[in-house]
Amino acid sequence: KAGVTQTPRYLIKTRGQQVTLSCSPISGHRSVSWYQQTPGQGLQFLFEYFSETQRNKGNFPGRFSGRQFSNSRSEMNVSTLELGDSALYLCASSPVGSGGTGELFFGEGSRLTVL
Amino acid sequence: AQSVTQLGSHVSVSEGALVLLRCNYSSSVPPYLFWYVQYPNQGLQLLLKYTTGATLVKGINGFEAEFKKSETSFHLTKPSAHMSDAAEYFCAVSDRTGANNLFFGTGTRLTVIP
Numbered sequence: 001k002a003g004v005t006q007t008p009r010y011l012i013k014t015r016g017q018q019v020t021l022s023c024s025p026i027s028g029h030r031s032v033s034w035y036q037q038t039p040g041q042g043l044q045f046l047f048e049y050f051s052e053t054q055r056n057k058g059n060f061p062g063r064f065s066g067r068q069f070s071n072s073r074s075e076m077n078v079s080t081l082e083l084g085d086s087a088l089y090l091c092a093s094s095p096v097g098s099g100g101t102g103e104l105f106f107g108e109g110s111r112l113t114v115l
Numbered sequence: 116a117q118s119v120t121q122l123g124s125h126v127s128v129s130e131g132a133l134v135l136l137r138c139n140y141s142s143s144v145p146p147y148l149f150w151y152v153q154y155p156n157q158g159l160q161l162l163l164k165y166t167t168g169a170t171l172v173k174g175i176n177g178f179e180a181e182f183k184k185s186e187t188s189f190h191l192t193k194p195s196a197h198m199s200d201a202a203e204y205f206c207a208v209s210d211r212t213g214a215n216n217l218f219f220g221t222g223t224r225l226t227v228i229p
Contacts, residue, residue, distance in 0.1 A: 048215050
Protein backbone atom coordinates (compact mmCIF):
# COMPACT_ATOMS: atom_id res chain seq x y z
CA LYS A 1 0.00 0.00 0.00
CA ALA A 2 1.48 3.33 -1.00
CA GLY A 3 2.18 5.80 1.80
CA VAL A 4 1.32 9.46 2.07
CA THR A 5 2.79 11.37 -0.86
CA GLN A 6 3.65 15.04 -0.67
CA THR A 7 4.71 17.25 -3.54
CA PRO A 8 6.88 19.09 -4.07
CA ARG A 9 9.51 17.86 -1.64
CA TYR A 10 11.57 21.04 -1.78
CA LEU A 11 10.80 24.52 -2.95
CA ILE A 12 12.19 28.01 -2.69
CA LYS A 13 10.03 31.11 -2.81
CA THR A 14 10.52 34.80 -2.16
CA ARG A 15 8.67 37.00 0.31
CA GLY A 16 5.24 38.04 -0.89
CA GLN A 17 4.75 35.06 -3.17
CA GLN A 18 2.25 32.32 -2.57
CA VAL A 19 2.73 28.57 -2.52
CA THR A 20 0.53 25.50 -2.91
CA LEU A 21 1.50 22.14 -1.44
CA SER A 22 -0.15 18.88 -2.33
CA CYS A 23 -0.83 15.74 -0.35
CA SER A 24 -2.16 12.36 -1.48
CA PRO A 25 -3.29 10.26 1.49
CA ILE A 26 -3.09 6.52 1.87
CA SER A 27 -5.82 4.86 -0.13
CA GLY A 28 -9.00 4.63 1.94
CA HIS A 29 -7.98 7.31 4.42
CA ARG A 30 -10.50 10.14 4.53
CA SER A 31 -8.85 12.43 7.05
CA VAL A 32 -5.91 14.63 6.13
CA SER A 33 -4.09 16.84 8.63
CA TRP A 34 -1.35 19.39 8.06
CA TYR A 35 1.44 20.31 10.45
CA GLN A 36 4.22 22.88 10.33
CA GLN A 37 7.61 21.90 11.74
CA THR A 38 10.26 24.51 12.54
CA PRO A 39 13.33 24.41 14.79
CA GLY A 40 11.96 27.22 16.94
CA GLN A 41 8.29 26.31 17.30
CA GLY A 42 8.45 22.56 16.78
CA LEU A 43 5.44 20.76 15.36
CA GLN A 44 2.28 22.81 15.16
CA PHE A 45 -1.14 21.75 13.94
CA LEU A 46 -2.47 23.73 10.98
CA PHE A 47 -5.79 22.09 10.09
CA GLU A 48 -7.59 18.82 9.47
CA TYR A 49 -9.95 17.93 6.66
CA PHE A 50 -12.43 15.09 6.64
CA SER A 51 -14.83 14.41 3.76
CA GLU A 52 -13.93 17.72 2.10
CA THR A 53 -14.77 19.72 5.25
CA GLN A 54 -12.38 21.43 7.60
CA ARG A 55 -12.93 19.70 10.92
CA ASN A 56 -10.32 21.39 13.09
CA LYS A 57 -8.08 24.41 12.74
CA GLY A 58 -4.96 25.45 14.56
CA ASN A 59 -3.85 28.91 15.56
CA PHE A 60 -2.42 30.20 12.28
CA PRO A 61 -3.27 33.39 10.38
CA GLY A 62 -5.70 33.41 7.50
CA ARG A 63 -2.81 33.37 5.02
CA PHE A 64 -2.74 29.63 5.63
CA SER A 65 -5.60 27.80 3.98
CA GLY A 66 -6.42 24.36 2.72
CA ARG A 67 -8.92 22.24 0.96
CA GLN A 68 -9.74 18.63 0.33
CA PHE A 69 -11.05 17.08 -2.83
CA SER A 70 -13.60 14.30 -3.27
CA ASN A 71 -10.79 11.75 -3.71
CA SER A 72 -9.40 12.83 -0.29
CA ARG A 73 -6.35 14.51 -1.80
CA SER A 74 -5.58 17.75 -0.06
CA GLU A 75 -3.79 20.99 -0.81
CA MET A 76 -2.63 23.74 1.45
CA ASN A 77 -1.90 27.26 0.35
CA VAL A 78 0.15 29.99 1.96
CA SER A 79 -0.29 33.47 0.56
CA THR A 80 1.92 36.52 0.97
CA LEU A 81 4.85 34.46 2.18
CA GLU A 82 6.98 35.70 5.08
CA LEU A 83 10.48 34.64 6.07
CA GLY A 84 9.01 32.93 9.13
CA ASP A 85 6.99 30.59 6.93
CA SER A 86 10.17 28.68 6.11
CA ALA A 87 9.48 25.24 7.49
CA LEU A 88 8.87 21.59 6.83
CA TYR A 89 5.18 21.12 6.10
CA LEU A 90 3.97 17.67 6.99
CA CYS A 91 0.79 16.05 5.79
CA ALA A 92 -0.73 13.11 7.63
CA SER A 93 -3.65 10.87 6.81
CA SER A 94 -5.73 8.82 9.19
CA PRO A 95 -7.95 5.74 8.85
CA VAL A 96 -10.59 7.51 10.82
CA GLY A 97 -14.23 7.31 11.59
CA SER A 98 -15.92 10.21 13.31
CA GLY A 99 -13.75 12.14 15.73
CA GLY A 100 -10.44 10.70 14.74
CA THR A 101 -8.03 8.46 16.63
CA GLY A 102 -4.78 10.39 16.61
CA GLU A 103 -3.17 7.59 14.66
CA LEU A 104 -1.56 9.58 11.90
CA PHE A 105 0.47 8.38 8.94
CA PHE A 106 2.86 11.11 7.90
CA GLY A 107 4.40 11.91 4.57
CA GLU A 108 8.03 12.95 4.23
CA GLY A 109 7.09 16.60 4.06
CA SER A 110 7.53 19.58 1.79
CA ARG A 111 10.45 21.76 2.79
CA LEU A 112 9.70 25.40 2.02
CA THR A 113 12.40 28.03 2.07
CA VAL A 114 11.35 31.68 1.86
CA LEU A 115 14.04 34.16 0.80
CA ALA B 116 -5.78 23.61 27.04
CA GLN B 117 -3.41 20.76 26.32
CA SER B 118 0.35 20.67 26.31
CA VAL B 119 3.25 18.29 26.59
CA THR B 120 6.65 18.75 28.19
CA GLN B 121 9.53 16.52 27.22
CA LEU B 122 12.40 16.60 29.69
CA GLY B 123 15.75 16.51 27.96
CA SER B 124 16.19 17.62 24.37
CA HIS B 125 19.10 15.20 23.98
CA VAL B 126 19.57 11.78 25.55
CA SER B 127 22.55 9.51 25.00
CA VAL B 128 22.64 5.84 25.93
CA SER B 129 25.02 2.99 25.27
CA GLU B 130 23.94 0.18 22.99
CA GLY B 131 22.16 -2.42 25.12
CA ALA B 132 21.31 0.04 27.89
CA LEU B 133 17.86 1.09 29.05
CA VAL B 134 16.17 3.86 27.11
CA LEU B 135 14.00 6.26 29.14
CA LEU B 136 12.45 9.31 27.50
CA ARG B 137 10.32 11.48 29.74
CA CYS B 138 7.00 13.10 28.91
CA ASN B 139 4.59 14.99 31.13
CA TYR B 140 1.27 16.27 29.86
CA SER B 141 -1.33 18.79 30.80
CA SER B 142 -4.94 18.29 29.81
CA SER B 143 -8.28 19.45 31.19
CA VAL B 144 -10.03 16.40 29.75
CA PRO B 145 -9.11 12.70 29.57
CA PRO B 146 -6.15 12.67 27.24
CA TYR B 147 -5.12 10.59 24.30
CA LEU B 148 -1.33 10.19 24.46
CA PHE B 149 1.12 9.25 21.75
CA TRP B 150 4.78 8.71 21.01
CA TYR B 151 5.99 9.32 17.48
CA VAL B 152 9.50 8.82 16.08
CA GLN B 153 11.16 10.79 13.31
CA TYR B 154 14.21 9.50 11.45
CA PRO B 155 16.37 11.98 9.51
CA ASN B 156 14.68 13.44 6.45
CA GLN B 157 11.53 11.46 7.06
CA GLY B 158 8.05 12.07 8.38
CA LEU B 159 6.86 10.88 11.76
CA GLN B 160 5.91 7.31 12.56
CA LEU B 161 3.57 6.25 15.35
CA LEU B 162 5.33 4.17 18.02
CA LEU B 163 2.42 3.68 20.39
CA LYS B 164 -0.71 5.32 21.72
CA TYR B 165 -2.90 5.38 24.83
CA THR B 166 -6.58 6.20 24.56
CA THR B 167 -8.41 4.17 27.19
CA GLY B 168 -8.03 0.89 29.02
CA ALA B 169 -4.72 -0.69 30.00
CA THR B 170 -2.26 1.93 31.17
CA LEU B 171 0.83 0.02 30.02
CA VAL B 172 1.00 0.30 26.28
CA LYS B 173 3.29 -1.71 24.05
CA GLY B 174 4.40 -0.37 20.72
CA ILE B 175 6.61 -1.23 17.81
CA ASN B 176 10.34 -1.98 17.96
CA GLY B 177 10.18 -3.07 21.61
CA PHE B 178 9.09 0.28 23.04
CA GLU B 179 6.46 0.68 25.72
CA ALA B 180 4.98 3.50 27.79
CA GLU B 181 2.91 3.73 30.93
CA PHE B 182 0.13 6.23 31.48
CA LYS B 183 0.27 7.50 35.07
CA LYS B 184 -2.62 9.83 35.73
CA SER B 185 -1.46 10.74 39.24
CA GLU B 186 1.89 11.89 37.86
CA THR B 187 0.49 13.21 34.54
CA SER B 188 3.26 11.27 32.85
CA PHE B 189 3.67 9.04 29.82
CA HIS B 190 7.34 8.07 29.77
CA LEU B 191 8.73 5.94 26.94
CA THR B 192 11.03 3.02 27.69
CA LYS B 193 12.91 0.26 25.95
CA PRO B 194 14.93 -2.31 27.90
CA SER B 195 17.87 -2.51 25.50
CA ALA B 196 18.87 0.21 23.05
CA HIS B 197 19.85 -0.65 19.51
CA MET B 198 21.82 1.52 17.11
CA SER B 199 18.76 1.74 14.87
CA ASP B 200 16.84 3.50 17.69
CA ALA B 201 18.80 6.70 17.10
CA ALA B 202 16.18 9.25 16.06
CA GLU B 203 14.06 12.08 17.40
CA TYR B 204 11.11 11.13 19.57
CA PHE B 205 8.00 13.22 20.07
CA CYS B 206 5.36 12.89 22.75
CA ALA B 207 1.92 14.22 21.85
CA VAL B 208 -1.50 14.73 23.43
CA SER B 209 -5.00 15.15 22.07
CA ASP B 210 -8.50 14.33 23.23
CA ARG B 211 -11.72 12.71 22.11
CA THR B 212 -13.15 15.88 20.58
CA GLY B 213 -10.17 16.53 18.33
CA ALA B 214 -8.18 13.36 18.29
CA ASN B 215 -6.22 14.23 15.16
CA ASN B 216 -5.32 17.69 16.50
CA LEU B 217 -2.14 16.66 18.25
CA PHE B 218 -0.14 18.93 20.53
CA PHE B 219 3.46 17.82 20.26
CA GLY B 220 6.33 18.21 22.67
CA THR B 221 9.59 19.75 21.52
CA GLY B 222 11.17 16.37 20.93
CA THR B 223 14.06 14.36 22.38
CA ARG B 224 16.95 13.38 20.19
CA LEU B 225 18.21 9.93 21.14
CA THR B 226 21.83 9.04 20.43
CA VAL B 227 22.98 5.43 20.82
CA ILE B 228 26.66 4.97 21.54
CA PRO B 229 28.25 1.75 20.26
